[in-house]
Amino acid sequence: MESTEVESDILRRVRTLLRELDGHHPAFQCDRGMLRWTLHKKIDQNPSNSSILVRILVKELERAERGDYRHYIIPLLHTLMYALIKAPCIPEDLCSRVYDFCKKLLTLPKPFCTIGLDYAVRLKMERTTPGMLYQRMVISEQSLKSDPYPYQEKVFIFADPELLSEAICNALVTDMEAARVFQSPQVCMSYVIIHAMQAVLGEGCDVNGLKGSLQDMPTSDIEHWFRQVVAAVECTGKEGSADRSQHVARLEEIYHAVLGAVPADDAPLGKLQGIPLPNPNISFHLWTEDDQLWKELVLFIRPPSQSCESDALSQDLDNFEIQDIISDCECCKQTRFSVLSTDSGIERDLPAAAEESIAPCSTETEQSRLQRKGGIKKKSTLLESVAFLQAGCNSPGVKQVMKPQRRPGITPEPAAPLQRLHTARIVLLGDDRILGRLAQAYHSLRKRETRRVFLTPRLNLQFYYIPVVMGQPNTLAVANCPATGREELCEVAGYLGRADPWYESNINTLCHMIPKLATMPSSPSKHLVTDLFLTDVIAYYVRMGIQPVCFQVYAVKIFFNDPAQEPAEDVFLTELRTSMQDSISQRELAMSKKKTTLDGPGIDLTVMYRKVVVSDRAKEVAISLRSTGLVMKAIPADEAEDLLCLNVNITEIIKSNNLSGRSFSAAANRLKTDNIKIRSTEQRPFMLCLDKDSRRAYRNVISVEASPCLEPSYCLQKTRTMKSNLHEAEDVGLVKYMPKSLLLPINTFAGIIQ
Secondary structure, eight states: OOHHHHHHHHHHHHHHHHHHHHTOOSSSGGTTTTTTHHHHHHHHHGGGGGGHHHHHHHHHHHHHHHOOHHHHHHHHHHHHHHHHHSSOOOOHHHHHHHHHHHGGGGGTTHHHHHHHHHHHHHHHHHSTHHHHHHHHHHHHHHHHSSSSSEEEEEEEEEETTTTTTTHHHHHHHHHHHHHHHHHHHHHHHHHHHHHHHHHGOOOOOOOOHHHHHHHHOOHHHHHHHHHHHHHHHHHHOOOOTTHHHHHHHHHHHHHHHHTTOOOOSOOOSSSSOOOOOOOEEEEEEESSSTTTHHHHHHHHHHHGGSSSSSHHHHHHHHHHHHHHHHHHHHHHHOOOOOOOOOOOOGGGGOOOOHHHHHOOOSSSHHHHGGGOOOOOOOOOOOHHHHHHHHHHHHHOOOSSOOOOOSSOOOOOBOOOOHHHHHHHHEEEEHHHHHHHHHHHHHHHHHHHHHHSSSSEEEEEEEEEEEEESSSOOOHHHHHHHSSOOOOHHHHHHHHHHHOOHHHHHHHHHHHHHHHHHSOOOOOOHHHIIIIIIIHHHHHHHHOOOOOOEEEEEEEEEEEESSSTTEEEEESSSEEEEEEEEESSSSHHHHHHOOOOOOOSSSEEEEEEEOOOOTTOOOEEEEEEEEEEEEESSSSSTTTTTTTSSSEEEEEEEEEETTTTEEEEEEEEEEEEEEEEEETTTTOEEEEEEETTTTGGEEEEEEEEEEEOOHHHHHHHHHHHHHOOOOOOOSSGGGGGGGGEEEEEEEEEESSOOO
16 A cells, blocks of 8 residues: 555656646745755765656656657656666666667657667666666766776866855855765775665665775775676676676675675665765855956866876976967967977987887897987878877767887877867856856867867867746846846856756756845754755756757957957857947037937948848948947747757838928847958947856947967868968868857757757
8 A cells, every 4th residue: 555655656757847837837936946856865865766756757748649749758768777776676677678678769750869868778778787887977976996897977067156155155055064074085985885685685784884895994995896797887887798697696696705705794684775966066166367267167177196286287287378378479470279298309208108018129129229210290290180189079989199200110000089088078167158268278278289189089078058047137238238037147057947847847946046046044943945856956967967058159350440359259158239339529429419310329330241042142232321239149939940040130210201291210130140240331349248247348439350269189180281272262171070169068958859
């Protein structure tokens, strides 16, 4: 009877979750976004009910597929997989049923087939090696040392201190620090050992005995058994024809060895116990420097042996900066891209492994060791440069580049490709203004990587966005960028919510919840909610949000009314807005008043743009008009519209003559384009603001050009191709297959559901 009640309660919670996806929200709006969290917490309190939840979710998935309720599939599948990873033990037949359903999704369009394939691959490993998904997640997120699975992950939360209040920042820092207290490496390794045993042995596993035995062990012994368990699980998972019975036998052997001489617990073993899934390694950063993102990523991927002394590390980072400045100065003179060389050209600086692999067989071979010519590095070939570019743009690989031959008679070996063993998950907290800063930082990072590749072949970079809006925007922001209301400041979040209902339900609901939780008075209940809810939602998002939505980054070139002032170059992601600015001198003020009386308010503009047509052919259009301002929107109001297009709204002043005299009226002139140039024909300056950020406002502007920002690696290869083929106007060779535009990917749960 009790089991029936539990099943009915879980089914009711799942159906409530689905009603929220249909727009039928709960009676209390404060429950929005907490339904998924309360469902998983309910199972965490009684882990033996995990199989009941998985079985109910599978039934609902099959019902959604039959009834063509496709908008249910991805939320239910994410909920199911998260419960399955955390579950202490799932029956093999139930796991096979989920696997079969994921294979059915391969016949559906994207993103269903993409997510189905990813989860089918994971489930195939989990069926052969129970507990493998949990083990890999803990090892990578906690950066536990493991040779069979050497991957590491870290979550970086970036917040702009000028956009978020001090209370919010302090609350998040407190939560992150509290989460790390109970996540020591020894505790996490013990979790991996116990979870692996229980996943295989099920109710026959003496969890209490394992916990007692591991608590009494020294750290070295825990590390030993951790390595044994990881090796057993990884070896079984990597063998295509692995036998589950052999895996069970191996883990049973380790299980009895860990228990050792510990007396058996008299309590019955017939109930599964939950093993906590530790929160990811999360660090909180106030974004105060422009290159802070790049520096944090460099610090993350440097080997510990090379970053022991902070002084040496700081000096290395300074050297990177100096080399970038030198490279930029050279680029001003001519197009030149430098690449960092790790080869000094000196024989004695060869790695020890290379020395040991070559034994001197004769006097001639011994003498040949001194034949390295001094000091001049051979210019890299085009093929070697292409290898760097392919690492930068993730294009299909070519044949491996051979190392330069060091000695006569020695066959060169192919260079071992660098593996992306590190994953950095960058979470942005704030509104569209922090995403504008991210676009700037990402563009700078890609240019830096093109000049000297360093992070790209070693690091997998993922971006996430959690909207947070304060009560009132500051006065300066309103003055410089008038359209800064709550909805206007979260256009990206609104688009992602419309494209992905699960993002809307779990992430967009945090927009106003985080400020409320941060300002709640201190109490045990407040600590419970903030510590568990916010941390769990962030962890759920970075773990299950694997489908990117790519936003076009736009480049803008700004010209000023002072001919001596150099044009400025910048990028924007969401919006470019122009407006009238106050006249500087009395002469300009008098001319402005006279012009306003005759022609109306505003300034005369010449607009040249490439018109977007259905046939996708370029059509250049030029118009002249009088305007008080314009707005270029890169984020469409409808998720079905094209993301690679600017929606330009120009406030045009229309002059009309009638019996009562001259009158003026404002009309909206709308156009779609991906390339536009605007110039003040009367040389009257105007003001420009990027991404709604008052800190990125430009004054005394007379002309502006906006176009899709090009991928820096594409620009490099395009320049080299044009040098060798001066008469080729179109993309040829490798350039033809490289990504041309710079896109900023932001991860959601489903991507864009058409």
